[in-house]
Amino acid sequence: AQKITQTQPGMFVQEKEAVTLDCTYDTSDQSYGLFWYKQPSSGEMIFLIYQGSYDEQNATEGRYSLNFQKARKSANLVISASQLGDSAMYFCAMREGDTGGFKTIFGAGTRLFVKA
Amino acid sequence: DTGVSQNPRHKITKRGQNVTFRCDPISEHNRLYWYRQTLGQGPEFLTYFQNEAQLEKSRLLSDRFSAERPKGSFSTLEIQRTEQGDSAMYLCASSLDPDRRAFFGQGTRLTVV
Numbered sequence: 001a002q003k004i005t006q007t008q009p010g011m012f013v014q015e016k017e018a019v020t021l022d023c024t025y026d027t028s029d030q031s032y033g034l035f036w037y038k039q040p041s042s043g044e045m046i047f048l049i050y051q052g053s054y055d056e057q058n059a060t061e062g063r064y065s066l067n068f069q070k071a072r073k074s075a076n077l078v079i080s081a082s083q084l085g086d087s088a089m090y091f092c093a094m095r096e097g098d099t100g101g102f103k104t105i106f107g108a109g110t111r112l113f114v115k116a
Numbered sequence: 117d118t119g120v121s122q123n124p125r126h127k128i129t130k131r132g133q134n135v136t137f138r139c140d141p142i143s144e145h146n147r148l149y150w151y152r153q154t155l156g157q158g159p160e161f162l163t164y165f166q167n168e169a170q171l172e173k174s175r176l177l178s179d180r181f182s183a184e185r186p187k188g189s190f191s192t193l194e195i196q197r198t199e200q201g202d203s204a205m206y207l208c209a210s211s212l213d214p215d216r217r218a219f220f221g222q223g224t225r226l227t228v229v
Contacts, residue, residue: 106158
């Protein structure tokens with residue numbers, strides 16, 4: 001069964017430092033997509049970054065980069081130069097391929113605390 | 117483009133009552149998803165529409181839950197005979213392309229008392 005695992009319930013990082021949030025996934029599909037979303041305390045889900053399973057280069061979006069290691073089935077999010085506004089829940093998600101009906105499944109999330 | 121809109125934002129209901137939520141996706145998006153999120157957890161997939169066709173339903177969606185998307189535009193999620201365990205945030209999302217991101221609404225928070 002398709003599955004997303006985020007093993008860090010909470011993480012602390014000093015402002016201006018980089019932080020890596022871990023995500024591993026399990027799927028038998030060859031074609032799939034990986035996402036990271038941010039959910040601040042206000043509740044909305046904010047898209048951060050996307051990586052397709054056939055993309056050869058790691059995705060980057062501003063201060064966000066996705067460290068995609070296909071053989072290890074990991075898709076870690078790296079946030080560079082953390083800001084206080086980065087404090088939020090972060091969810092790793094996977095869009096399943098043909099056999100999964102294209103639905104997206106989410107991990108349990110990691111709560112990030114940025115310290116001043 | 118005003119994004120994905122969900123109504124109501126909050127709903128308090130007594131156990132046993134029926135409730136209905138509405139989702140208006142981004143207008144050109146043909147895919148629409150419903151998720152449920154409980155406190156401290158990630159969103160759980162409930163159901164998915166491509167245009168007006170409901171293509172997949174999670175086993176989480178018991179017989180008390182029904183979703184529709186008439187004409188492939190807005191969608192409704194109805195919960196009949198609500199139970200306290202139904203208390204959660206119900207999120208709607210839409211997308212144009214399965215390979216790209218889904219845009220989420222702000223959710224409807226349901227409290228069953």
